[in-house]
Amino acid sequence: MRPLFANGLFWLSVACCVIAQLFIVRSVRASRHAPAPTAGLPRARGAVEMVWAVLPALSLGLLLFFTWRAVQAMSAATPARVERAVGAT
DSSP states (O other): OOHHHHHHHHHHHHHHHHHHHHHHHHHHHHHHTSOOOOTTSOOOOHHHHHHHHHHHHHHHHHHHHHHHHHHHHHHHHHHHHHHHHHHHO
16 A cells, blocks of 8 residues: 555544544533433433443554554555666566
8 A cells, every 4th residue: 555545644634533533522522511311210420421432442542553653664665676676677
């Protein structure tokens, strides 16, 4: 995969993940201001919901960090392989 395409694909994926996570957190925060539920429904614990919204975002951020390092290592190694292939012919 070409480095420019890999970088573009990576940053497009990051943008999609960030937008999705922002909407998830926004939804959790909005549910905290919802009217009180009826007697038959228990009240959700806002702090627990926020943790379950933010924890996957942090995990995804860590995954994207290691993916970025792998993409950069791949693009750093790509010119060396091309030079070897061209030099061998």
